[in-house]
Every structure is written in C-alpha cells, then in structure tokens.
Amino acid sequence: MQTIVTKSNAIHFNETCYISLNDYLDTNNFSMIMVLVDENTRALCLPRFHEHIKIKKPLEIIEIQGGESYKTIETCNSLWRRFSKLGADRKSLLINLGGGVITDLGGFVASTFKRGIEYINIPTTLLSMVDASVGGKTGVDLDNLKNQIGVINSGEMVLIDTSYLDTLPKEQIRSGMAEMLKHGLIRDEDYWQRMKEYIEKGPSSQIDNLIRDSVIIKDEIVTKDPFERNIRKTLNFGHTLGHAIESYFLENKDKKDLLHGEAIAIGMIMECYLSHVLLDFPLEKLNNIVQLFSKVYTPITIQSRDHEHILNLLKHDKKNEYGNVNFVLLNDIGDYKIDCKVDNELIIKAFQFYDECFESA
C-alpha cells in the first residue's frame, strides 16, 4: 500500500513499514534506540516488531502502565528520568509502539527531552492509526482535562501495520471507527457511505483501504491548517461534547470509563442534533446517523444531574476563545461551519435528544 508523504513526515503502510524503518535506522546512526510499550503492546505487539526489525544494537524496551489514567505529567517525569539514567542523548531515538496514550505521551516526552529527540510512531490500535498518527498533536492530560499539556511536533515517521489490529478486542475497533466515521461526516459523503456499507455488511479486508483513506482525509486537513486556525477545527467535530463527557466519566468513580470513540460517538450524535436545530442539517441524515451509530455503540446513560457537571467541563475545551465554547457544526455531511456558539439550554436539549434516541430504540 502506497506511502503517504505528509508535509512533515512519511506514513508507511503494511508491507513497506519495516523496509522503511530498517532503511532509516541504517542511514541514521542513533546512539540509542528506545521502544516505549505498555503491558499489552509488550506482550502482543513487541514480538512482531522484533521479528521485522533488523538492527545489531540492542533495543532499550521501556514499559509504562497502559490506560488514559497514566497519561500524565507524572508518567512523563518518570520517563525523562529513565531516559537520563539510560544515558540517552540528542542522537537517541524513541519508537512509540502502542495506542493513543503511548503515541501522544511518547511524542511529548521525546519532543521535550533535551529540547527534542527524534521519534517514530507505530500505532497499534485503530484509533491511533486513523487519528494520532497524523498531525503531530502530542500531549498528556492535566488532572482530568484531556490533552491540556502538549506540543505540535510530528515524529520522523509513522508505520501503520494493520496486523496489530488482530491483537485488539472488538470494542477497541469500534472506538477507532468513531474517528473514521467523523472523517466522513466532516469532509466526504462518499467516504461516509463506504463506512456505512462496511458496518452494515460486516468486516472484510476492505478496512485497510478505509484506514488509508481516513489518514489521507486527516492529512489534507492538517496540511492546510497545521495550527488549527480554521479548517483543522473540523477535526474537533463531536469532540467538544465528547471530550467533556469522557472527562466526566473518567473522574467519576461511579461511572464506567468510556473509550474515546464511545464518548465522541455520543458527542457526534449530539452535535449533529445541534447542527439540525441551528443549521438545518437534514433530519433524514440525522436519523440515518443515529441509526448507524446505534449499530456500533451501546447506548450510555447520562442522567439529568450529570448535565451541569459536563457543561462545566466544556469551559476547559482547548478550542474555546474569549470564554466562549466553540462548536464545529455541519450544514450537511461534508459541509461544516466552525466557531458556532451554542447556549446551554440547547445543549441540554441535545442531551435529551440523545437520551430519547435510545429510549425508543
């Protein structure tokens, strides 16, 4: 599958991944190669990685605990100290082998260690393949606020080896599909239709092409607007409410942690509803979207007493400017409007809409 050359790096797929990586390691004489994994990717992905990498130097395998709750500055601190102890220098390389937590956090740690060492991402979840792999957003959470601390810095290279998807539980695949569905909704009705077919007909080998096209959509957007002044904001579709819901569930011991995709699926349904009310997004398409999402995602109960807390969390959304919450909404599939203001009353209605969708289902 053909490599995508972005403005800042190259994204290699499947059969070309390890050829490119081995070439790169051959031509760059790194003083040390560190591989960041979590307990899952160490057990399930590292063996395949080892099989395909040809290098004489021993690799330094560094394991951190997996999961969003470890995506913190404290974990960064322990990694910076670990790098220091190992004697890593500016000619050292970090390879991040894992899902979004590993690639986001690893990217940030590499970008800031001695003011920046080179790094490579090997996303092993569908979510990180279609989302975290492009655009150079690195970062960690601040308390329960997602990705509040970070920098924009693309790694040297991204390797998308879809074999790693075989190691994933089904809910992780569903989580990743939310970002792919989003790419269709904000940018490309054809792609949306192809995703719809894929979901309706059930898994086939076609997912590799859908992944690649998802990466192409995201790359096009990010290249046009690397610093999120305009079109890149569309990638936040579903995320304004989705992130707040995700944060709220994460900080609430009584609630189960949501997967990122689950949370933004709720966000997308609610923001499609807002789009319908404010921008006349077609009702029929709204219904189709709800129907398709309900095939993939289990409905989540959000109670009335949760609403206020979630609205409070919206204040910390990174897209906010001048104290206003900025939504990305849709006039139609593939036709967006950025910087939309929505009052709290209408957001409450969107919660009710979401609730009713699944009540009647």
Add this chain to the structure above:
Amino acid sequence: MQTIVTKSNAIHFNETCYISLNDYLDTNNFSMIMVLVDENTRALCLPRFHEHIKIKKPLEIIEIQGGESYKTIETCNSLWRRFSKLGADRKSLLINLGGGVITDLGGFVASTFKRGIEYINIPTTLLSMVDASVGGKTGVDLDNLKNQIGVINSGEMVLIDTSYLDTLPKEQIRSGMAEMLKHGLIRDEDYWQRMKEYIEKGPSSQIDNLIRDSVIIKDEIVTKDPFERNIRKTLNFGHTLGHAIESYFLENKDKKDLLHGEAIAIGMIMECYLSHVLLDFPLEKLNNIVQLFSKVYTPITIQSRDHEHILNLLKHDKKNEYGNVNFVLLNDIGDYKIDCKVDNELIIKAFQFYDECFESA
C-alpha cells in the same frame, strides 16, 4: 535604540519597548493577559511595568517563587493548573517578567499549555537580557540536571528595558557579564576588547550598547543554526564544565549555590586552558582572560574530591552524542572548534589550573 528583528520575533530596547508592546496588545485582542513574576520582580519591576502598559483589561499577576531550585516540572504543573483555573484559553497571552528562571520556565509553560499560547519575555536581569532573550530555548531542570526538559520556541516579542538593571544586586550584574564575555571570546575579539575596557574603566552608560551588541552576536549565531547542529554549539563554550559545576554545587548542601555566570566563568577559564593544551590557544591571551575574570569573579574552591562527581555530571550534558562529552574549544579568540573530545585526565588538569590561577593571585 533600534529594534532587532530576528528570524522568529522582534527584540525591542528601552524607549521602544512599551510603544511596541502597547501596539501589540492593541492589535491582538487577547482573551486574558497573565504576567508571571517572582517575589523580587513583583516588588521591584512590576510597578514600572504597570506604569508603562496601557490596557483596559485587568492583568492577571501570577507569582512563583524565584530561584533555580523552583525551575522544575512541579512549578510548571502548578502554573498549568493555575492557568486552567483562571480559564486561560489559546487566545490568552503570558508575559514573563523576570530573570532566566521566569523566562525559561514561563516560555516552556506557555509553549505547552493547550499545545501553545503566545508569550512575551521581559528579561529583568542582565543574564536573561543577553542570553535567555534570544534563541527560543525554554525549559526546566530535571532533578539537578539543568534544562533537561524543554522546547525551542521563541516568544512573540522580547523587551529589553535596561532600567530594570537598577533593581539588581551587583553580583547579578557580574553573573550576566559572563555571557557577554563569552560572546566576545567565541565570536568577536573587538567586542571582547570593549568588554575588557568596560570592566577596567568601571561602569558607564556604555553597557546599553554592549547589551545590544551581545544580543546581535547571539542572534546571528542562532539564526544560522537554530537547532544546534554546528555553530550554535559555540554558545555552550564554558557551559560544558560550567553547567556540571553549577549542578554539583546546587545538589550539594555543603556548597554555596553558584550564580550561573559564576559557574560558567569557571567553565570558561578551564575550557580556555583546554584550548591552550589541545589547540594552541595563545598562552598570553589565556593569562589575560584569567586576569580579567579575576577582576569580576571571586575564586571558588573546588576540592579534589569534587572532581569525580563533576565528571560524572558531564555525562548528562545535552551536547553529548554517542556517549561522548563534546566540548567547544577555541583556536583563538573568535575562532572556535566544536565537537572536541577531552579525556578525564586533562579535565582534572584543568581543575588544577583553575585552582592554581587563584592560589597565586
């Protein structure tokens, strides 16, 4: 005094500082303006700043404790949380009013909060005017290793208002002069001579021009090589040993903390000695340098039992590559050689040379 327009920002001096700042604040509608100070700059510099700034919005004054020992990720963490609580967003501005700790740490916190907000540096010490103001190096220490964590990101604007120097104790002026002397040694014998005259004849108004020319020297170097692949390494002259000595004194409760300039003055004397032994740096100039430095800096006792510990700290120098310590040495004043390897035995001799210089003085 004329503004210096660098590749990434503008450096304004004295009378043009506040005109430029007020213009900038007028044309950019920031959602919030935060001013980072420490207890000293709050008391001594903030009143002057308030006097000259014309803005209707209230400023958010944020105070942290001054001093190198607070230049840590923990301080960053408390600032990120503070920004969050205040409701800062991507359209917020941070103004760093203080010495190198404030500008380095504030620059890092701004560069990483929500993946980067704009910031302005107003250095209030001589050291930060001539050093931290140019080149965009931001960062904090990791345990006792200096500036291990950071990014390269120039602020929007630097304002050098030499009136703030009147608030400084004399030893702080001496500390800053070390970087100015360094700029002469690595790049410009004329400038070195002018600094020599300034020191020998005693303070006069000439320092403003010397500051500006020091900034020009540094900017030229940084523009040629922003990522420190070659010529920018010369700015580390005196810092390889200087940083290690500074770190050692900082982590040792029995030793007094050295000012940065005091430490790199020792580093420069030792590295001039290494230059003499390895590159035939002229003996007469070596003696002149020692003589001039002894007029400014009090000799520091470094005992034989300290040597090994300091050599150990050299391993963490950010310039190291492939496990080697890389020195910048001089063939002559203004004529440098980067990536010099020096064995430990010779470094011990350099310690002895430093010791003997002041024994006989």
